[in-house]
Amino acid sequence: MVRPLNIAFVHPDLGIGGAERLVVDAAISLQKRGHRVIIYTMHHDLSHCFAETRDGTLDVRVGGNWLVPRSIGGRFHILCTILRSLMLARQVVNDPEQYDALFVDQLSAPIPLLKYTHAHIFFYCHFPDYLLARRDSLGQKLYRAPFDLLEEFTTGEADEIVVNSRFTQETFRRAFPHLSTIPKVLSPALNFEAYDRPVDSGDPLLRALRTKKRIVLSINRFERKKDIGLALRAFALCLQGNSATGNGVKRAAINNCCLVVAGGWDPRVAENTQYLKELGAQANQLGLRTRTVAPQKANKEALALLPDGAVGAPTILDDDDDDSPTDQLASIDVLFLPSFTENQRAFLLSAARCVVYTPTNEHLGIVPLEAMYMRVPVVAADSGGPRETIQQGKTGYLCEPAEDDFAAAIAKLLSMDDDKWRAMGDAGHDRVKLAFSLDSFGAKLEHLIVGMLQRPTHASVVLGVVITLFIIFAVTLTLLLTWWR
Structure with a gap:
């Protein structure tokens, strides 16, 4: 019998989409198995979200969005998103709640800071962002370079890495050659109850x-x-x-x-x-x-x-x-x-x-x-x-x-x-x-989290220095690119 765990989800934008549906279903599945679940997010529009996140089924807390904009003049989205995620991570770290595990998905940048919670980090990789970004010009390539390195480095800081398909597993291996970790595959599931409701x-x-x-x-x-x-x-x-x-x-x-x-x-x-x-x-x-x-x-x-x-x-x-x-x-x-x-x-x-x-x-x-x-x-x-x-x-x-x-x-x-x-x-x-049942998904997810908790947490030696240097470098590069353009 698994003891009840305190688990927090850290997700960028809790809107409507496949990634959001997975997070909601994963949270519900763990909650049904007796665990306490909280979701942290940078954005949660009550008119544009899944019902479970607004009707009290799940505890949703919003943060990291009060200082840094979504973009600067319609540009630098990834920089702003990462800075916002670091602010959200700071909120999680400062929360008096003590968590056994943090379920982080989509964005790996806040993982080193989240280590300060002393919780184990479970990272669900939908697809490497490195492969989704455009690099049509030299300026874009220079701009993306530090973010690509940051993604690989911070992803490797997770205690457990899971992907959503065998296709993503192979893509992950090619995208992050410096990581020796071979992520496990945990396919998403459907909450059948949500689809069985009559129209x-x-x-x-x-x-x-x-x-x-x-x-x-x-x-x-x-x-x-x-x-x-x-x-x-x-x-x-x-x-x-x-x-x-x-x-x-x-x-x-x-x-x-x-x-x-x-x-x-x-x-x-x-x-x-x-x-x-x-x-x-x-x-x-x-x-x-x-x-x-x-x-x-x-x-x-x-x-x-x-x-x-x-x-x-x-x-x-x-x-x-x-x-x-x-x-x-x-x-x-x-x-x-x-x-x-x-x-x-x-x-x-x-x-x-x-x-x-x-x-x-x-x-x-x-x-x-x-x-x-x-x-x-x-x-x-x-x-x-x-x-x-x-x-x-x-x-x-x-x-x-x-x-x-x-x-x-x-x-x-x-x-x-x-x-x-x-x-x-x-x-x-x-x-x-x-x-693809939610019960099966929940059992597999719980098994992976419990197995992760049996191992020592993967501690970073230089996380504070690296993150600080990255922020200084990224902000400086942004200012230079803004001036150059």
Whole structure:
């Protein structure tokens, strides 16, 4: 029997996304196993977060965000994020709470300072940030160099390192050649209870989604690396009846459909606002009729950042006759739904004919697991984590990241016999239920943490000096680059 532990999670931004869902589920799983759990974060918007973080299920504490901005003139995001994380780490260290273990994820920079809590550090690496950053110019390469070294050094200071897939494990090994540690693999899980809840059909926010069309669903953050444009191009080919879809496709099934692009959209993140507008322009160039629905409770500043013509929820068109509701998407090919609610997500997953997951070399991807559990076949790029979750031809299709291949797979699912389609959905549900349950995840996570606690904590000899020198160097470099530009 494991004694109850005090465990703190340290996570940068507790919004809505795959990484945040993992943190929330990991915290809940440990809490259910009798451990005391607290989450520290630099940002927690109650209108843009998972319900468990605002309804009292989890104890969330915010810090590290009062002095350092998110960026300096729209630049130096990583520097500001690291400085903010160090301030958050200082808050954790100064907290009178005594922790047995700290679960740190995404950002390794605060790990050396967190050592002052005398707790063991468990680092969950979603994907090395070193491989996500752009280095298109000499200035960017010089700017990123100290951060890349810092990431490798601080990651190595953790007492236990875990990654989310075998793909990330191999990527980690190549990205950090100076680390002898081979991280263990702990795949994310789903909290089935959250997906088993019935859809609140009386929710007025569902009116914008009401349609008789077959729904092709894309769920992802509005980030360029997610390549949502691939979904637009593939869907356009389906509507055009392109020869790539095959001769056996039923034309009526392809025509009577709509693409819903839903995902995380944060008005504070310039890329989110820019990319949503870019996708709208791309859809228009492809001849697709579009509509963007504003997020619930969006303020005037956020509304101003949406594409022109964005409409508000819940009511889009006149809908007074409940017995014969208006088909909101009758004249729409693509619906953009930024910052959707959990009930909207549940409705879309219950109504979708297929889910299109477009990122290439995604480290894992929680969306395919969500879709399969909800009995929706998935079309995804044949690379990265989806290779480990999707069974080709049984729970979905893995394709080359090209619109022709994606269009063929989407058309196949749209025109598939209902019995075969349901069998594919059932296979996906059974696979996720067997291999990605929260109970199993919680037991494995607890086992890893308890095993870590049996070993001496990995103490850093020069952590104070290194962190101080890094801060001085990074700030000096930032000032020089600002002056040079």
